[in-house]
Amino acid sequence: MSTLHSKAAAKFNQDREKTTWHDQTFWSVRAKRDIMARQLPEWESLREHASAIKKHTITHLADYLEQFSARLESRGVIVHWARDAAEFNETVYGILESHGVKKMVKSKSMLTEECEMNPYLEARGIDVVETDLGERIIQLLGQRPSHIVMPAIHLKREEVGRMFEEKGISTEPGNYDPTYLTRCARHHLRDQFMQAGAGMTGCNFGVAATGDCVVCTNEGNADMTTSMPKLHIVAMGIEKMVPDYASLAVFQRLLCRCGTGQPTTTYTSHFRQARPGAEMHVVLVDNGRSNMLADENHWQTLKCIRCGSCMNTCPVYRRSGGYSYTYFIPGPIGVNLGMLKDPYRYSDNVSACSLCLSCDKVCPSMVDPGSQIYLWRQSLEPLGKADPVKKAMSTGMEVLFNHPGLYTSALRLAPLANVVPESLTHFSRLNPWGIGHAKPEFARKSFHELWKEGKVGQGPVDSDRE
Secondary structure, eight states: OOHEEEEEEEEHHHHHHHHHHHHHHHHHHHHHHHHHHHHHHHHHHHHHHHHHHHHHHHHHHHHHHHHHHHHHHHHOEHHHHHHHHSHHHHHHHHHHHTTTEEEEEOOOOOHHHHHHHHHHHTTTTOEEEEEEHHHHHHHHTOOOSSSSSSSTTTTTTHHHHHHHHHHHHSSSOOOHHHHHHHHHHHHHHHHHHHHOOOEEEEEEEEETTEEEEEEESSSSSHHHHHSSSEEEEEEEHHHGGEHHHHHHHHHHHHHHHTTTSSOOOOOOEEHHHHHHHEEEEEEOTTHHHHHHHHTTHHHHHGGOOOOOOHHOOOHHHHHHHHHGGGSSSSHHHHHHHHHOOOOOHHHOOOOOSOOOHHHHHHHOOOHHHHHHHHHHHHHHHTTOOOOOOHHHHHHHHHHHHTOOOHHHHHHHGGGGGSOOOOOGGOOEEEEEEETTTTOOOSSSOOOHHHHHOOOOSSSOGGGGGO
């Protein structure tokens, strides 16, 4: 198994103060999620309902997509179908070129990150401006998102403030007050909205029955993106479909509570047709999603609503950072999506999991990303990506556990390891687990021996440990 993630994580952990801050920040969001969940007695029923809705929709996806597109086209919206990232980028560029657009403002979309749309358009002379504050910050820094909901959360305000000074966005050197920096960003973006010839939004949910493209934000930038330019393009993955408003209500109750610990998003915008004198396009993108649907072990990844709760709770993500993963989406869901995209290229991320399954417990639509990672680990051997040392250890453990006599003898001999100096057991190449871990102390007597001696359940047994 690759060590790319562990090496990147080690680099991230060099700044212990920032690592601790990163860990605590995301855990605080997880704690807010738990508070929200406890306030709703029907919480687990909502999760089960959301999972059932997604399963139904995905298994009837063709029907709902046809209904959705028909509703849009009946109101003059132009619907496009993109087989892959290349076709999506070509479609978007074709729309912009036909309207003579040289600047496009854009509301946050992980689909466009997936398709690498921004560099594609910029190489063809189109200026793409991210309008989500976090996205704009990392765009100006030349970085990619480190989190799917809070893309710039890895940065401290001092880092943002210094960058704003360099870019001429802030005019008060040394003023790193978040309110001041936000005002500077809004002033900077105001001109971008006024100059743009087109606006693009993502789509959190597509409502089949009504043809609504629903966008959830906390900044209102999606509304600004569609209010000023006369051309509106919606980038939507085909898995974002829900049947109707009743289904949408279930996910609206879950999305923000799980993602940020808020009762709801500040702005929930519905787009179903162009305003007078304007033009609206919706690009429906497959890009491997049909293949995911055909995977009997991992199709449930399509149930993901991109809330980010699996990242917020993940002990590995919180302590390694989003940039330690090789796939553009980090964390548990990113591990699964990367493997579905290209298991040979992204198998190194499979090791970035403790299998604590905390992500399974918090996922609003019951994707069970941790359980799926476990399945991916079982497939590493056929892929030729299994770690030979781990493979040898697993084989040895299998032999040990299948032979009771051998197992008992090993237990009796185990305390001998206590006299081995710790320095001899912590070679990073032979035992990466030893990095940051103390060598465990083996008990002089096994549980079985203590049980036979009647010492279990009769008070402390510390006297039997030396």
